[in-house]
Amino acid sequence: MSYPPKLSAVIELFAGLSDAEKRETLIAYADQSRLQEPKHGETFDIEDIRKDEECTDTVAVFMRLDEGGGVHFRVTLGPQVQTLTRAMSSILCKGLDGISPNEILEIPADFVPKIVGAELVRLRSQTVYYLLTRMKGVAKVWLSRQRAAGSSQPEGLPS
Amino acid sequence: MSIDTNYAHPDSLVSTAWVAEHINDPSIRIIESNEDVLLYDMGHLPGAVHIDWQRDLQDQLIRDYIQPESFAKLCSNNGILPGTTCVFYGDKSNWWSCYALWVFQLFGHQNVKIMDGGRDKWISEGRPLTREVPRFPASSYPIPSVRRDSEIRAFYDDALAQSRSGRPLIDVRSPGEFKGQVTHMPEYPQEGVLRGGHIPGAQGVPWKQAVNADSTFKSAAELKKIYQDDLGLHPDDAVVAYCRIGERSSHTWFVLNHLLGFKNVRNYDGSWTEWGNRVGAPIEKSL
Secondary structure, three states, X not given: OOOOHHHHHHHHHHHOOOHHHHHHHHHXXXXXXXXXXXXXXXXXXXXXXXXXXXXXXXXXXXXXXXXXXXXXXXXXXXXXXXXXXXHHHHHHHHHOOOXXXXXXXXXXXXXXXHHHOOOOOOOOOHHHHHHHHHXXXXXHHHHHHHHXXXXXXXXXXXX | OOOOOOOXXXXXXXXXXXXXXXXXXXXXXXXXXXXXXXXXHHOEOOOOEEOOOOOOOEOOOOOOEOOHHHHHHHHHHOOOOOOOEEEEEOOHHHXXXXXXXXXXXXXXXXXXXXXXXXXXXXXXXXOOXXXXXXXXXXXXXXXXXXXXHHHHEEOHHHHHHHHHHOOOEEEOOOHHHHHOOOOOOOOOOOOOOOOOOEOOOOEEOOHHHHEOOOOOEOOHHHHHHHHHHHOOOOOOOEEEEEOOOOHHHHHHHHHHHHHOOOOEEEEEOOHHHHHOOOOOOOOEOOO
C-alpha cells in the first residue's frame, strides 16, 4: 500500500536529509508534540488513555471522525516518553490526518526507519513504533463498534 | 541535600548543587549519557557533552566495547585528559551514566563521579538546560595500555564459574524477569531473549532497591542493610552483577564498588541477552 499523501510528504522530506539534519528535524517535530494535545472543548469518538508494557509512561490517543469519515488524532504523552516517540506523535497526527479508519489499518510500519534513520533505530528506541500501533488499535475499535452497531457509519466512510 | 559522608567513597557522588557550582570549572567535564537517544538534543546541562552508550562506547561490528585507541579519541574529542574529573549524569535514574562511568573505569580513568539524582533531579529543582552544544579544544588523551576486562568485567565463562562455585551472583533485574515470568523489563518491548529465568545460584536484588523515589542513592546505612546485612555480602567478596545488557548492573556495580567499597565486583555486561540465548547455558526458574 502507498502511504497517505501527507505522510508521504514527511517521508520524502526526511529522505533528502543527512543524519544530522534528520536529528534536527526530529527534535523540531518532538518540540511540536504538545501542539497535538486535545484542545479545550474538543470532543472525540474514542479516547484511549493508558500506560502499558510497550511504553514507559502514559500515552493517550484521542480519535475524532469528521462528517466525511476522515480521522483526526490528538495525542497526550507523559513526561517520561522518549523523544523519538514524541517526534512520531507529531508526524503521525499530521501525516494521517483526514484518512479513513480502514486506511489507518493498512499503513505499514516500514516508513519508520526511513524517517528516523538507521543510527537511531536501535535497542531501547523501539517504542518509536508504538504510537502507530496504538492509533491502529483505536481505529480498529471504532470499526468494530460501527459493525456492531449495524454499520451506521458516517456518510462517505468506506465500507 | 548533601552527600552522605558514610559512603566508602563519598567523593564518587556529587549533588546537583555541587555541579551547579562547578559548571565552569575547566578541570571538570560534565557528561550526559541517556537511554533516550535524542534527550541530550532536547536540552542538557550548560557545558555538558554527550556520550552515547551505543554509538560512542560500543564497537559497531563486534558485541564488545571500543578499543583503547577509540577511547582515547573519544576523550580527546571532548577535551578530556587523564586528570580531568568526569561527572556523569543522565536519564533513567542514572543507569546509562553509571554504564558510561564503568566504561571509563574499564580504561583506567580514575577521576569519575555521578551526579546524584541525575537529569530528573536537576530539572525538578528548576535548574537551567540549554541546547547549545559546547566545543572544547581537542586534547591528547594517551591511548590506555590495557582495558581492565579482567578486573571489573565478567564474561560468560566467569559468570558460569561464579555460578558453579557458589560465589555471589547478583541479578539486578525486576522480580518477574528473575523468576522467569517475563523475558523483558516491565514497560519495555521484548529485546530478543529466548528463555526466561536466572543464572543458577543468583540472588535477585533489583537495582531499584538502591535508590530513593527521586532517583538519588540511598544512604550508606540503607545500602549496607540491603547488600550486607540482608544479602550477606562482605566487601571482600568476589561479586558478579548482571541484568539484561549491562546497564542496570553498572548501576549496582557503582553502588557496591564506589558507595560500599567492595573491592572485587565485576559487571557481566553480556548479561541475560547472552545467557538466555546461549546454547547449553543452565537456567533456573522460580515460578
